[in-house]
Amino acid sequence: MPELPEVETTRRGIERHLHGRRVLALRVRERRLRQPLPRRLERALPGQLIREVARRGKYLLLGTDAGTVLIHLGMSGSLRIVAPGLPAQKHDHVDILCSDDVCLRFRDPRRFGLMLWVEGDPGRHALLRGIGPEPLGAGFDGAYLHAKARGRRAGVKLFIMDAGVVAGVGNIYANEALFRAGIHPQRPAGHVSAARYEALAAAIRAVLREAIAQGGTTLRDFYHGTGEPGYFRIRLAVYGREGEACVGCGRPVRCIRQGQRATYYCARCQR
DNA sequence: ACTGGCTCCTGAGGGC
DNA sequence: TGCCCTCAGGAGCCAG
Known part of the structure; x- marks a missing residue:
């Protein structure tokens, strides 16, 4: 359901819990999203420290030293912080388990959403490269x-x-x-x-x-x-x-x- | 370089 | 109650 304000609200909501936390593990229940969830994400993300929770347009970016998790919520996606033991409901596709008992849970009934792993400058990724200026930033008037x-x-x-x-x-x-x-x-x-x-x-x-x-x-x-x-x-x-x-x-x-x-x-x- | 149309998928709600 | 239809806040991709 997210437009830019909802994505930004989500970003602020999860940032306070994720910033500086270490990823311990991923729990994947469904990998068939708009693009299949990459195996590389599951291999590369655990052990990484989340240094940044950023937004570009409607994309969310979890920045680590090894790469960036690129997330799009599509039409029906949502992210929330839950306790690690909370039972998953239908359409809860991915959990990112972090230190201090923080768990980021990705839910997306329609599966138009996206979770990718990008190494190097995420701004050069094909999905971000062509995006216009941020409406709330400089360069938009x-x-x-x-x-x-x-x-x-x-x-x-x-x-x-x-x-x-x-x-x-x-x-x-x-x-x-x-x-x-x-x-x-x-x-x-x-x-x-x-x-x-x-x-x-x-x-x-x-x-x-x-x-x-x-x-x-x-x-x-x-x-x-x-x-x-x-x-x-x-x-x-x-x-x-x-x-x-x-x-x-x-x-x-x-x-x-x-x-x-x-x-x-x-x-x-x-x- | 633009433009319009199609596509992925599930769920909610209306009409019958 | 159930079935069928339409619609939904996104956006990449394609042919023309």
């Missing part, structure tokens, strides 16, 4: 989007969901950001003005920041498990509200399909 959109005829919503354009903007927050910026999701990306891209970049940052701040409220509980990241804590203006009144003008929110994904918008407030 309206001027960047405007330049990148030159000549693109696809709808601006598909454009901002392209990981090569900007990292980690998924369906919910693409819908919400376009509503806040007052831009119609089907407007060709190359036909959005520089000024409106400034507004859109600001809206993307704002909606992601708010969602992360809200998700953070659940962090305290991360350890014994009830702390699922707070997906629904942020009040959504358009996503999932087809037919309901637009919070801006009161007209019904519309739902269409773009690239097989649901797009929600207000035809009056978004042009």
Whole structure:
């Protein structure tokens, strides 16, 4: 269920437990993920010290001296810190057992997620190499989007969901950001003005920041498990509200399909 | 270089 | 209660 704020909330939640811990063993129950779980991961990771818990887009990176564990949660994945003896439930595919009785448990019913082992600079890995700037980092602003959109005829919503354009903007927050910026999701990306891209970049940052701040409220509980990241804590203006009144003008929110994904918008407030 | 369509997989929810 | 259908927050890959 994770978009960038959920992945970041997860990162913060697990970082406090994993940083500086040593991996003792892996317990693998199911290796058939989006790519099969590499045997090399099972061989190389035990014994390593976790030096860093980082995020790039929607990927999580557990950094060690020997290599990096690259994790993606797909559509249905989650990570939590559990006690090592806690019985595994269905779809709990991998445990990473660490020192001090810390166990990182990876669960993913749909198995669109990923857990890989990367040696060397993870930024050069094929899955990370082509990813655009972090929306909350330097190098992401309206001027960047405007330049990148030159000549693109696809709808601006598909454009901002392209990981090569900007990292980690998924369906919910693409819908919400376009509503806040007052831009119609089907407007060709190359036909959005520089000024409106400034507004859109600001809206993307704002909606992601708010969602992360809200998700953070659940962090305290991360350890014994009830702390699922707070997906629904942020009040959504358009996503999932087809037919309901637009919070801006009161007209019904519309739902269409773009690239097989649901797009929600207000035809009056978004042009 | 872009674009749209297809694909992996399980589970939830609606209609009948 | 059960069956069948559609849909779901991702994103890599492919042909055109």
